[in-house]
Amino acid sequence: xxxxxxxxxxxxxxxxxxxxxxxxxxxxxxxxxxxxxxxxxxxxxxxxxxxxxxxxxxxxxxxxxxxxxxxxxxxxxxxxxxxxxxxxxxxxxxxxxxxxxxxxxxxxxxxxxxxxxxxxxxxxxxxxxxxxxxxxxxxxxxxxxxxxxxxxxxxxxxxxxxxxxxxxxxxxxxx
Amino acid sequence: xxxxxxxxxxxxxxxxxxxxxxxxxxxxxxxxxxxxxxxxxxxxxxxxxxxxxxxxxxxxxxxxxxxxxxxxxxxxxxxxxxxxx
Numbered sequence: 001x002x003x004x005x006x007x008x009x010x011x012x013x014x015x016x017x018x019x020x021x022x023x024x025x026x027x028x029x030x031x032x033x034x035x036x037x038x039x040x041x042x043x044x045x046x047x048x049x050x051x052x053x054x055x056x057x058x059x060x061x062x063x064x065x066x067x068x069x070x071x072x073x074x075x076x077x078x079x080x081x082x083x084x085x086x087x088x089x090x091x092x093x094x095x096x097x098x099x100x101x102x103x104x105x106x107x108x109x110x111x112x113x114x115x116x117x118x119x120x121x122x123x124x125x126x127x128x129x130x131x132x133x134x135x136x137x138x139x140x141x142x143x144x145x146x147x148x149x150x151x152x153x154x155x156x157x158x159x160x161x162x163x164x165x166x167x168x169x170x171x172x173x174x175x
Numbered sequence: 176x177x178x179x180x181x182x183x184x185x186x187x188x189x190x191x192x193x194x195x196x197x198x199x200x201x202x203x204x205x206x207x208x209x210x211x212x213x214x215x216x217x218x219x220x221x222x223x224x225x226x227x228x229x230x231x232x233x234x235x236x237x238x239x240x241x242x243x244x245x246x247x248x249x250x251x252x253x254x255x256x257x258x259x260x
Contacts (some may be wrong), residue, residue, distance in 0.1 A: 050180045051189075054229035064229040073179075 004029050006156055007095060007134040012126060014154035019142035021160060023047045023099060026138070030097065031056035034067050038094035041073045042085045045100025045140075048073055079104040079118045086125040095134040098126070102143035102150065119146050123153055130155075183224035186231045187217065215242035 003026070006013050017023075030053055033039045041048055053071070054064040072091065076082035082104050090096060101122070105115050129135055139150055151157055181189075191213055198206055216223075219238035228234045 050229070051186055051231060058230060068229055 003136060003158060004032060006158060007033075007136055009134055010131055011135075011155040012130040012153065013134075013136045013156045013158070014150060015136060015138045015158045015160060016141050016151075017138055017160045019140050023049075023138065024052060025160070026097075026099075027052045027056040028059075030071075031060050031062075031067070033095050033097075034071050035060060035062050038070045038072065038091040039097070040090050040094055041071060041097045041099065042082065043073060043075045043099045044082055045103035046075060046077070047099050048075070076104055079107060079110060079115055079122075083118050083122050083125070086122055086129070090129070090133065093133050095136070096129055098135070098137045100140060100143075101137045102139045102146055105146050106143050115145075119149070123149070127153070180227075183220050183231060187220060187223075187235065190232050190235060212239045215239050218242070 003013070003015060015026075027049075030039065030041070034053070034057065050068065050071075050073075054068060057064040057067045074085045074088070076085050082101070086098075105119055107115070110118075126135065126137065137150070137154070139147060141147070180186075194209070194213075198209055201209060216235040216238040219234075219241065223231060223234040223238060226234050
């Protein structure tokens with residue numbers, strides 16, 4: 001899925017991904033963005049793999065080390081951390097990618113009232129960020145809580161189709 | 176909390192998995208040779224982790240080459256001993 005044409009300033013772009021799909025598809029667009037300049041990634045589901053990004057950068061013909069220097073990554077393990085990460089100052093006009101935004105909001109140890117409040121705060125911050133820079137959010141379709149609200153507040157929704165990997169069939173049936 | 180990058184063992188296993196289709200297409204003898212090569216790289220996971228290279232497979236290849244070179248040096252020493260006798 002090529003998401004780069006969808007990324008533009010002033011639009012909140014949401015990519016919906018199937019529950020079993022990872023974020024490997026995103027590495028090439030991330031490598032392109034990092035090749036252009038600073039890039040900020042907020043990882044809500046612990047999905048970011050720097051090695052895969054390094055490979056994608058090399059595939060584009062860049063030296064991975066200096067390009068990776070321009071990628072700023074923050075990991076959030078709770079919805080409070082996610083809200084705090086969204087409040088951090090961002091590098092000038094750099095794109096922001098939020099991976100698996102809703103993952104931390106599925107935590108039942110945080111009351112629904114508190115999560116709803118934090119989600120509203122995050123949404124307001126995201127809208128403010130989207131006004132000044134390209135913003136992409138990814139969310140898994142299995143994270144149903146707050147998904148409808150997120151879709152309703154997005155300017156563009158991209159749906160990723162699930163394509164299972166080809167399975168090598170056994171040559172002989174085991175008896 | 177958490178890691179900036181996956182552990183070097185995970186990175187190694189991922190690289191090994193990515194070679195699975197290549198391995199399947201090899202002859203049995205070549206498969207065993209490839210397994211030997213990968214095993215020789217696995218011996219150097221700790222230095223590979225210390226290298227913190229953005230492309231760990233390059234370090235794994237160097238580790239394989241290192242083991243090959245050690246073997247060449249060992250065989251050279253054996254050959255020289257035999258020639259002296």
